[in-house]
Amino acid sequence: MAELVQRYLDEILAEHRDSTEGRLADYIPELATVDPSGFAVSLQLTDGFVYESGDTATEFTIQSISKPFTYALALERAGFDAVDARIGVEPTGEAFNEISVDHRTKAPKNAMINAGAIAAASLMPGSTPQARFECILDFYSACAGRTLEVDEDVYRSEKATGSRNRAIAYMLQSFGMLDGDPDEALDVYTRQCAIRVTSTDLARMASTLARGGRNPQSGQRVLSGAVVQRTLAVMMTCGMYDATGNWVSSVGMPAKSGVGGGLLTVLPGQLGIGVYSPRLDDTGNSVRGAKVCRSLSARLGLHFLSVSRESRSIIRATRDVAAGVRVYELHGDLLFTGAEQALRTVEEDSADIEVVILEVSGVDDSNDVARSMLAGMRESLRRAGKEGCLVDPDRTVLTAGSASDAVVYSTVEEALAAVLDRRGR
Structure with a gap:
């Protein structure tokens, strides 16, 4: 009878398949070469059972969906006080790559924008940039339940065109929000964005958060419940950039998008969703990905205010x-x-x-x-x-x-x- 749920996924994917709205993230040259027709949705329950539809074997780079996971890892390893001293929790109302900080504290306003994500990457343990990145990669792999790898072509492409992020990193250092070499922190951040995932990897990472920090398949606890709670709260209020208010009212689940076309959504205690479609809207969110999540929320009754019990x-x-x-x-x-x-x-x-x-x-x-x-x-x-x-x-x-x-x-x-x-x- 799993075919009943499978039918829902297949129908929703078919409903939005012909949509061609949006454009590829061409400001990163390597991302401008991907097949724009790629389309997939995966859903994993917190008992580990997975439903898949579409191009679920297609790999793409995680990009900004990495942000809540590195933020969570920073909270877990460095502690809440250390992270809160460097990264706020307030929505910005600005673009994800805006060169700005809180006017009073001089800290990035939240971890879901580039400034906050670079600061989070700088808080990773390790004596070298490689060691800090390996800490991140091992953690992402534990959340996904398989060994993940970096797309070196995308990494090099992003590094060659990352002038704005470099400006953000040096700004953070000037305000005392970044220890050490800004270029090293930026390199760790750029590498984490270039990690390859599938829609099913995203669903598994999301369901790890949905289950309070324990991977449903492996049973491994990768985060504490307190860290997951904070991470999901920031995702709910900041994860979809300028479209967050509309997202919360219409979809009602913590989420994070990435300019690689991925979209990760969490329904705490119940399930995780991963969607892939690389055409983006003006806020940097996947057009078809957002439509799929709205349809899933409406048809399956997934809005968090509808499922409290x-x-x-x-x-x-x-x-x-x-x-x-x-x-x-x-x-x-x-x-x-x-x-x-x-x-x-x-x-x-x-x-x-x-x-x-x-x-x-x-x-x-x-x-x-x-x-x-x-x-x-x-x-x-x-x-x-x-x-x-x-x-x-x-x-x-x-x-x-x-x-x-x-x-x-x-x-x-x-x-x-x-x-x-x-x-x-």
Whole structure:
């Protein structure tokens, strides 16, 4: 039944595939040569399960999506006080590469703009620029669950055209916000931006943040919960540059974009999303990437203000009530990730059962996508020669008169009796 979620991703990608708005980041010569048609979306749940659609094997450079991760690593290694003395947490209302600092503190206003990111890179432990960069690379790889590498061509291209960033680095040094050689700090930052990733790498890095700093696949804890909380807060308020306000109101998830065409989105406690499409809007965000995330948020009900209790939406218990008949008791708010979890569990168990009864009397609320997924579960079971029904006495999940009304019962006993009668037992 994972095909139900897969279908959502495929449909959303197809809906936006023909969009040609935006342009490549041609101010970095190497980025101007990429295929503008590349398009991919990956979604990873916090239990490690991944959905993919489109060009998910295509590698691109992480660019500014690196910023929240280096900021988080600086908080983890140097401590909050040391980082807060050098980098603020306020939105700027300015371009990401603006040559500016807070007029009072002389510190970069946040870590999501270039000035803050260069300052964060300078706080990495290590006696040499190479050692500091390797610390970053190892951390990114731990978040992604695989060994990542640098695109040397993009690195050289960015280094050759990075005059504005060089000006920012020397400005920071002049204000006492950068220790050591500004060129060394800038080199570390430029290399981190040139690390190659895929949309699935981004989804895995995002889900590591969604799970409070623990990689869902490896189980390795890479960040503390306090660091993740701070990082996500800054991403929510500053991650999409001048478009952040619109993003928070319409998408409602912490996110970070990169001029390489990537877009990373986090729904805390639930999932991470990685999107790739290299055409950018005037603020430097992926045009199709933003459209995909808006569609995912709207259709799957992912806005953070809609899912505050979603973590309680789980399978409370299962029990076999007859040969080949299993009851799954659900409780909490049944939204997208809760419905996905329930249906994937049913799919994993389906070899051992003939009839699925979902008992949803403990569900407090549900939304359209969850209802659609439960209806899709019945169709998937039917195609496999099996049967599925709901016990929903208060019609919390499926309202009276709906298409699936005939398979909704008031009690488990009523559902079981009807099933056994149909099967002639």
